[in-house]
Amino acid sequence: MKISVIxxxxxxxxxxxxxxxxxxxxxxxxxxxxDHCLQAxxxxxxxxxxxxxxxxxxxxxxxxxxxxxxLEHLTLSLMDKMGDHQLIIDTGSxxxxxxxxxxxxxxxxxxxxxxxxxxxxxxxxxAALKGLFxxxxxxxxxxxxxxxxxxxxxIKIFESMGMHNIFMSPEEHDKxxxxxxxxxxxxxxxxxxxxxxxxxxxxQIFNLAGxxxxxxxxLAKSNPKTWSAIFDRNKENLLPALDQYxxxxxxxxxAMADGDRSQMEKYMTEANDIRRVLxx
Amino acid sequence: MKISVIxxxxxxxxxxxxxxxxxxxxxxxxxxxxDHCLQAxxxxxxxxxxxxxxxxxxxxxxxxxxxxxxLEHLTLSLMDKMGDHQLIIDTGSxxxxxxxxxxxxxxxxxxxxxxxxxxxxxxxxxAALKGLFxxxxxxxxxxxxxxxxxxxxxIKIFESMGMHNIFMSPEEHDKxxxxxxxxxxxxxxxxxxxxxxxxxxxxQIFNLAGxxxxxxxxLAKSNPKTWSAIFDRNKENLLPALDQYxxxxxxxxxAMADGDRSQMEKYMTEANDIRRVLxx
Numbered sequence: 001m002k003i004s005v006i007x008x009x010x011x012x013x014x015x016x017x018x019x020x021x022x023x024x025x026x027x028x029x030x031x032x033x034x035d036h037c038l039q040a041x042x043x044x045x046x047x048x049x050x051x052x053x054x055x056x057x058x059x060x061x062x063x064x065x066x067x068x069x070x071l072e073h074l075t076l077s078l079m080d081k082m083g084d085h086q087l088i089i090d091t092g093s094x095x096x097x098x099x100x101x102x103x104x105x106x107x108x109x110x111x112x113x114x115x116x117x118x119x120x121x122x123x124x125x126x127a128a129l130k131g132l133f134x135x136x137x138x139x140x141x142x143x144x145x146x147x148x149x150x151x152x153x154x155i156k157i158f159e160s161m162g163m164h165n166i167f168m169s170p171e172e173h174d175k176x177x178x179x180x181x182x183x184x185x186x187x188x189x190x191x192x193x194x195x196x197x198x199x200x201x202x203x204q205i206f207n208l209a210g211x212x213x214x215x216x217x218x219l220a221k222s223n224p225k226t227w228s229a230i231f232d233r234n235k236e237n238l239l240p241a242l243d244q245y246x247x248x249x250x251x252x253x254x255a256m257a258d259g260d261r262s263q264m265e266k267y268m269t270e271a272n273d274i275r276r277v278l279x280x
Numbered sequence: 281m282k283i284s285v286i287x288x289x290x291x292x293x294x295x296x297x298x299x300x301x302x303x304x305x306x307x308x309x310x311x312x313x314x315d316h317c318l319q320a321x322x323x324x325x326x327x328x329x330x331x332x333x334x335x336x337x338x339x340x341x342x343x344x345x346x347x348x349x350x351l352e353h354l355t356l357s358l359m360d361k362m363g364d365h366q367l368i369i370d371t372g373s374x375x376x377x378x379x380x381x382x383x384x385x386x387x388x389x390x391x392x393x394x395x396x397x398x399x400x401x402x403x404x405x406x407a408a409l410k411g412l413f414x415x416x417x418x419x420x421x422x423x424x425x426x427x428x429x430x431x432x433x434x435i436k437i438f439e440s441m442g443m444h445n446i447f448m449s450p451e452e453h454d455k456x457x458x459x460x461x462x463x464x465x466x467x468x469x470x471x472x473x474x475x476x477x478x479x480x481x482x483x484q485i486f487n488l489a490g491x492x493x494x495x496x497x498x499l500a501k502s503n504p505k506t507w508s509a510i511f512d513r514n515k516e517n518l519l520p521a522l523d524q525y526x527x528x529x530x531x532x533x534x535a536m537a538d539g540d541r542s543q544m545e546k547y548m549t550e551a552n553d554i555r556r557v558l559x560x
Contacts, residue, residue: 176479176481181488183471183475186532187467189548189551190532190551191525193547194459195459195463196554197528199460204456208397208460212399212465213460213464214558220555221554224548228544232541239536241478242529244474245474246533248474248477249466249526250526252466252469252470252522253519256522259512261512265505267469267470267473268508269504272472272501272502274485
């Protein structure tokens with residue numbers, strides 16, 4: 001099987017690493033960043049660098065792992081030229097806009113809308129990790145709109161990398177992601193901002209970070225362009241989530257200002273319930 | 281050396297584990313929770329359980345690892361009865377109130393105000409971890425108010441457990457902790473609250489948590505009583521920190537609502553600077 005990965009960042013690069021090590025799979029790379037292409041070749045991430053046209057000519061499967069704001073344009077232009085037996089898998093972090101964009105395309109059946117729930121706070125080909133997707137969840141949207149053979153191939157690819165597939169609508173996906181992923185990123189970015197803003201003594205931030213700060217602020221290291229695109233495309237869900245978060249912080253602040261320890265404990269005890277949910 | 285650990289929770293229990301394995305150190309335990317005493321004996325955390333009076337009679341060193349709201353009363357009552365060669369080490373997460381409370385005591389020189397920056401989101405004797413303090417920072421306040429021999433003994437104890445000591449005033453300690461530790465906890469507790477409040481579908485929270493949420497919400501599993509006491513005692517510093525945090529979240533929300541990606545990216549790029557500070 002010949003697979004082209006378009007976008008050789010953290011996600012695309014990690015796909016290339018996992019797939020390239022499999023028997024009878026050739027992985028090619030496409031990226032409009034020349035440095036990324038060079039790095040991917042030097043690292044042996046891909047067998048060769050291709051142009052988009054070359055990738056379309058030679059590939060059975062195209063995997064789009066570009067920033068979400070470049071996704072529709074890329075996907076539609078590929079679908080316009082695709083053959084009847086090729087397929088394109090999208091791996092982006094928001095799903096409603098891309099699913100709407102391809103909805104009425106003649107080749108809709110050759111498109112798979114997916115979102116592997118894996119990542120780190122790093123970016124670029126050098127951030128690629130073998131096994132990044134092992135035992136991770138992968139959300140597939142609008143399964144019924146993809147041709148059976150294309151879906152079977154996509155699922156074979158995901159399963160060969162150790163992913164567990166979950167199926168939901170693009171609307172559900174974007175709503176859940178606003179709470180469980182995107183809000184965490186906003187919370188972490190602004191926590192980093194607050195501490196950098198007020199703690200003028202960087203040596204103390206560094207010295208004292210072994211106190212929970214390092215884990216809560218980890219996501220603040222993430223790529224701003226990647227995330228501004230995601231936030232912007234999911235603001236319909238993320239804005240109300242952020243409002244709710246600010247409201248809870250305000251409520252907690254009032255309890256603290258009032259010296260109302262039992263109210264603070266009541267809130268924290270409710271929050272403790274996350275342990276039961278996550279540590280099943 | 282005979283050491284009594286008062287309060288056999290995560291911190292006290294971990295002290296007992298590390299010190300109890302050393303040659304020529306006998307570790308005793310004091311705890312007003314009978315279950316904790318039983319668990320500590322069953323786990324072999326301590327050589328024996330003592331009453332406070334027995335601990336005072338037999339120990340060279342007393343380590344107070346009780347919740348911060350019980351600390352002053354305990355410490356002062358011990359200092360009233362202590363001999364001239366005994367010493368008491370406090371390990372609490374806020375330092376100004378305890379330092380003020382002991383300031384004019386006749387035995388001030390036998391008191392060491394410390395805060396080892398280590399912990400997990402778990403609590404009780406079963407949460408005790410051997411090596412918890414290895415390579416961790418330990419803040420010591422008002423070093424000059426402790427007798428030299430007492431400070432030397434305390435430092436020997438901390439270093440034997442692999443801690444690196446930092447010295448600062450109680451005011452500096454509490455201010456830095458508000459930003460670098462306490463705010464992270466509030467942020468995480470309320471993130472957990474927000475997600476639990478809105479995501480009625482717990483299975484989805486669990487399924488989708490591999491998206492940054494698990495690390496940002498980890499601290500929301502922490503003990504409510506421990507943290508309400510810490511927040512309450514440091515609210516002078518924590519309230520303005522929380523205000524700043526809410527302000528940044530509001531600013532970010534406005535940029536997002538306006539679809540102003542370049543402003544969002546500007547904030548996130550500034551927040552990225554935390555990478556340079558933390559990953560030295």
